[in-house]
Amino acid sequence: MLKQRVITAAVGVPLIILVVWFGDPWFSLLIAAAALAGTFEFYHMANLGKKEPLAYFGLLWALALVLSPHYKSTNILPIAMTAAVVISLVWLLCRSPRERAFHNWAWIVAGVLYVGWMLSYWLNLRIIPCGKGLVYLAIFTTFANDTGAFFIGRKWGKHPLAPAISPGKTWEGAIGGVVCAIVAATAISRIPILFSPSPFTWRIILLAFLISLFAQLGDLVESLLKRNMGVKESGKLLPGHGGVLDRFDSLIFVGAMVYYYVIWV
Secondary structure (H helix, E strand, O other): OHHHHHHHHHHHHHHHHHHHHHOOOHHHHHHHHHHHHHHHHHHHHOOOHHHOOHHHHHHHHHHHHHOHHHOOOOOHHHHHHHHHHHHHHHHHHHOOOHHHHHHHHHHHHHHHHHHHHHHHHHHHHHHOOOHHHHHHHHHHHHHHHHHHHHHHHHHHOOOEEEOOOEEEEEHHHHHHHHHHHHHHHHHHOOOOOOOOOOOOHHHHHHHHHHHHHHHHHHHHHHHHHHHHHOOOOOOOOEOOOEOHHHHHHHHHHHHHHHHHHHHHO
């Protein structure tokens, strides 16, 4: 398992570095592909998939949301959301089994918002000033948090963090993730080609702490969803990691948090 994780990371990390560096259209395509794959996995976990044609409409809806930062008119997004809500509900009247109508529609909308809408913030983050450096900082600080939490938790973890949701996670691992996140963020913020001048240290430390916090919350949320749906992994697309949601669940909240942190702080 660990060997597969390393091989997947050895292929995926350089790809991410290149895509973020060159920006659009490649970055938008990567996020759109992740949104489609993640939304599909979400519907599969909810037992929709091929059995519910409305799921394919949900995929298109998620794609429309994740690409919304590129809309030139601010009126397009509310129009698209309104149309999607109406179309999906009318579809239920015509096609969906009556006894599962609410269940199907609720999970369709949940997948669109949880994956499509939340991942759209990564596009918002990339197009603001210093966006390239901020995306690198957010992604690799999250990866440092995940890696630190995994290895420190496995080595020294004794006190369960959320045993009812994810028995393998410990407080020691969570604290180790925070420490690794702070170290990684501080180092990345000192790279001149990404940040010139370097941001104030206290702001970076606070941002790293928040990244670690929201990354771990995102991980716990996905663990809760998987436990509720009775699955161990969201998919098998990434060897050693499971599905897209299994690997990037910690990034779902981070993009939005970093975007608003930069805008407000």
